[in-house]
Amino acid sequence: MGTGAGDESSDYGQLTPIPPGPRLGIGMDSCVIPLRHGGLSLVQTTDFFYPLVEDPYMMGRIACANVLSDLYAMGITECDNMLMLLSVSQKMNDKEREKVMPLMIRGFRDAAEEGGTSVTGGQTVINPWIIVGGVATVVCQPSDFIMPDSAVPGDVLVLTKPLGTQVAVNAHQWLDMPEKWNKIKLVVSKEEVEQAYQEAMLNMAMLNRTAASLMHTFNAHAATDITGFGILGHARNLAQQQRSDVAFVIHNLPILAKMAAISKACGNLFGLLQGTSSETSGGLLICLPREQAARFCAEMKSSRLGQGGGSGQEGGAGEGQQAWIIGIVEKGNRCARIIDKPRIIEVPPRGLGS
Amino acid sequence: MGTGAGDESSDYGQLTPIPPGPRLGIGMDSCVIPLRHGGLSLVQTTDFFYPLVEDPYMMGRIACANVLSDLYAMGITECDNMLMLLSVSQKMNDKEREKVMPLMIRGFRDAAEEGGTSVTGGQTVINPWIIVGGVATVVCQPSDFIMPDSAVPGDVLVLTKPLGTQVAVNAHQWLDMPEKWNKIKLVVSKEEVEQAYQEAMLNMAMLNRTAASLMHTFNAHAATDITGFGILGHARNLAQQQRSDVAFVIHNLPILAKMAAISKACGNLFGLLQGTSSETSGGLLICLPREQAARFCAEMKSSRLGQGGGSGQEGGAGEGQQAWIIGIVEKGNRCARIIDKPRIIEVPPRGLGS
Numbered sequence: 001m002g003t004g005a006g007d008e009s010s011d012y013g014q015l016t017p018i019p020p021g022p023r024l025g026i027g028m029d030s031c032v033i034p035l036r037h038g039g040l041s042l043v044q045t046t047d048f049f050y051p052l053v054e055d056p057y058m059m060g061r062i063a064c065a066n067v068l069s070d071l072y073a074m075g076i077t078e079c080d081n082m083l084m085l086l087s088v089s090q091k092m093n094d095k096e097r098e099k100v101m102p103l104m105i106r107g108f109r110d111a112a113e114e115g116g117t118s119v120t121g122g123q124t125v126i127n128p129w130i131i132v133g134g135v136a137t138v139v140c141q142p143s144d145f146i147m148p149d150s151a152v153p154g155d156v157l158v159l160t161k162p163l164g165t166q167v168a169v170n171a172h173q174w175l176d177m178p179e180k181w182n183k184i185k186l187v188v189s190k191e192e193v194e195q196a197y198q199e200a201m202l203n204m205a206m207l208n209r210t211a212a213s214l215m216h217t218f219n220a221h222a223a224t225d226i227t228g229f230g231i232l233g234h235a236r237n238l239a240q241q242q243r244s245d246v247a248f249v250i251h252n253l254p255i256l257a258k259m260a261a262i263s264k265a266c267g268n269l270f271g272l273l274q275g276t277s278s279e280t281s282g283g284l285l286i287c288l289p290r291e292q293a294a295r296f297c298a299e300m301k302s303s304r305l306g307q308g309g310g311s312g313q314e315g316g317a318g319e320g321q322q323a324w325i326i327g328i329v330e331k332g333n334r335c336a337r338i339i340d341k342p343r344i345i346e347v348p349p350r351g352l353g354s
Numbered sequence: 355m356g357t358g359a360g361d362e363s364s365d366y367g368q369l370t371p372i373p374p375g376p377r378l379g380i381g382m383d384s385c386v387i388p389l390r391h392g393g394l395s396l397v398q399t400t401d402f403f404y405p406l407v408e409d410p411y412m413m414g415r416i417a418c419a420n421v422l423s424d425l426y427a428m429g430i431t432e433c434d435n436m437l438m439l440l441s442v443s444q445k446m447n448d449k450e451r452e453k454v455m456p457l458m459i460r461g462f463r464d465a466a467e468e469g470g471t472s473v474t475g476g477q478t479v480i481n482p483w484i485i486v487g488g489v490a491t492v493v494c495q496p497s498d499f500i501m502p503d504s505a506v507p508g509d510v511l512v513l514t515k516p517l518g519t520q521v522a523v524n525a526h527q528w529l530d531m532p533e534k535w536n537k538i539k540l541v542v543s544k545e546e547v548e549q550a551y552q553e554a555m556l557n558m559a560m561l562n563r564t565a566a567s568l569m570h571t572f573n574a575h576a577a578t579d580i581t582g583f584g585i586l587g588h589a590r591n592l593a594q595q596q597r598s599d600v601a602f603v604i605h606n607l608p609i610l611a612k613m614a615a616i617s618k619a620c621g622n623l624f625g626l627l628q629g630t631s632s633e634t635s636g637g638l639l640i641c642l643p644r645e646q647a648a649r650f651c652a653e654m655k656s657s658r659l660g661q662g663g664g665s666g667q668e669g670g671a672g673e674g675q676q677a678w679i680i681g682i683v684e685k686g687n688r689c690a691r692i693i694d695k696p697r698i699i700e701v702p703p704r705g706l707g708s
Contacts, residue, residue: 031474033435035493037394042493046437046477081387083400083489085439120385123400128482135437135489139389139396 045070048133060107072212075146084122161283164259168200226282232275235336247332399424402487414461426566429500438476515637518613522554580636586629589690601686
């Protein structure tokens with residue numbers, strides 16, 4: 001999700017003269033505004049949401065990674081400024097507040113630092129619910145960003161994080177809710193849920209910055225990040241932006257280990273196998289020339305940047321990030337679909353081998 | 355209030371090389387980030403809050419005016435991009451939602467248009483309370499903005515909107531609360547409260563853009579906008595930013611008619627006469643060379659820009675905006691104060707003469 005994917009879709013006439021240059025408004029991850037200065041563009045995005053994990057520090061990291069991800073989806077690797085948006089819950093007492101909020105802010109700032117930027121301001125309010133989010137802004141030259149509109153038939157689709165974060169977060173909550181737990185206990189152990197939850201947290205906190213950088217190296221044609229609308233929703237959204245008559249066809253679904261089984265046991269409650277399960281701070285979905293995709297994935301794997309999950313942590317197994325070729329770009333009607341029986345790739349928690 | 359006035363005050367080390375140029379972080383209205391491109395700076399601000407007037411269209415205008423005001427306080431008259439931050443209340447039914455939210459969005463967009471910018475994106479969430487706000491961003495050259503740090507002894511202080519918005523909004527709510535109304539009914543009539551409320555709404559919806567433009571014409575030395583901390587709070591905040599050893603001394607308080615009387619009748623509940631009553635989308639407090647101040651006020655009065663309150667509306671009386679010389683800059687310790695018995699300037703509603 002992000003700036004462009006906001007709920008408001010009405011368009012508003014531009015009254016001042018529009019400088020030349022590409023412009024992206026409502027509809028995609030970031031907005032791109034041509035500036036009056038020397039061919040530069042302003043790219044920015046905002047996102048805010050409610051906590052979904054129990055660890056405030058990790059929640060701060062996830063929120064920041066999620067905001068930055070909208071820039072990364074455009075192949076932008078730098079961020080000039082970050083503002084933080086926060087609300088403190090009125091239901092917290094002073095002690096809770098003093099314990100939770102500094103940790104969340106620290107996590108957010110640490111992720112911003114990992115993204116090479118810093119938080120210079122923001123706004124904090126009191127609200128019934130905790131809110132955390134931010135605004136990421138960069139001023140860049142045309143070569144710094146990749147407009148998400150150049151996919152062509154023959155490209156392949158690459159995904160840079162496994163799916164299943166929503167299922168993992170919910171299953172983890174169900175550990176303490178017997179009537180919910182009973183529905184899934186035959187397909188998964190408590191330990192497996194705990195591991196998947198930890199893995200989901202690490203993945204959500206991981207920046208998509210390495211992927212953004214490699215989009216340039218390997219000549220990516222278009223990309224988006226996977227969040228609230230699920231892999232299929234965002235694939236459809238991206239397909240609609242393409243200049244060529246293309247269709248995206250997804251063959252493989254890399255999913256956090258055991259989360260597909262949980263989804264099935266719940267009668268496809270989340271739509272995980274249908275591609276509609278929400279993700280938070282998900283991976284990038286990237287259209288790459290076929291001959292470049294394998295090398296892209298190999299470079300992701302050998303990279304040591306953007307491991308997320310904690311300062312200085314190099315990923316549980318000391319390895320880079322995984323990426324998967326999950327589909328192809330065909331000639332078509334700017335739509336996206338998942339094939340009838342997609343291959344489920346079970347992605348084990350890091351530290352357990354891969 | 356604004357970006358810089360956020361509740362978080364911890365500073366965070368800048369790890370990437372800092373380009374030369376002025377930089378403003380947490381503490382003032384907008385943040386100013388030197389960019390890597392040709393001496394340009396990124397100036398941005400964010401604000402969001404909860405509705406305080408009953409008219410959703412006017413609330414949208416006020417929210418937008420309040421966000422833009424942080425740029426105007428730096429003498430910036432252009433805005434390259436606006437993002438809208440919204441939450442829809444979960445307590446509203448579909449009908450209320452469909453009636454209220456489009457009006458609020460329209461008001462916000464209309465004010466953005468009046469500010470010469472447009473809304474290109476944002477984020478909407480569901481929340482117990484309605485939230486409305488935005489993010490204003492501009493990329494500008496050093497000559498486009500006035501750093502708020504150059505006041506010198508001998509300057510005078512000018513204020514561009516009357517005080518008392520919080521009192522007016524509250525008094526208006528008390529019309530329907532007999533036990534509250536009984537406290538003030540001896541000093542004010544229902545009609546006067548209604549007029550003050552309407553006037554407060556028009557003032558809050560009015561952009562500070564004309565004032566920002568005239569800051570350049572008349573060589574302003576520093577400015578801030580008056581919001582949540584009241585006139586004295588923001589004067590103190592501004593005084594602390596000054597490079598010279600100065601003190602701000604406020605002699606006059608222009609206040610919406612009858613609001614001073616209400617404040618007194620309530621035992622100074624709001625601190626209006628002490629300068630601590632919250633304002634929303636208040637005026638600019640500007641340090642001007644003494645010889646320029648009267649001309650600044652005269653130009654404000656003859657201006658027809660930035661009347662706010664409705665598309666094409668030229669102010670109730672077809673006149674420009676009022677501005678008042680309210681104090682002086684002395685040699686001092688970077689503090690601000692109101693003299694013992696400040697002169698209260700009763701500002702009548704427009705249309706009733708001025």
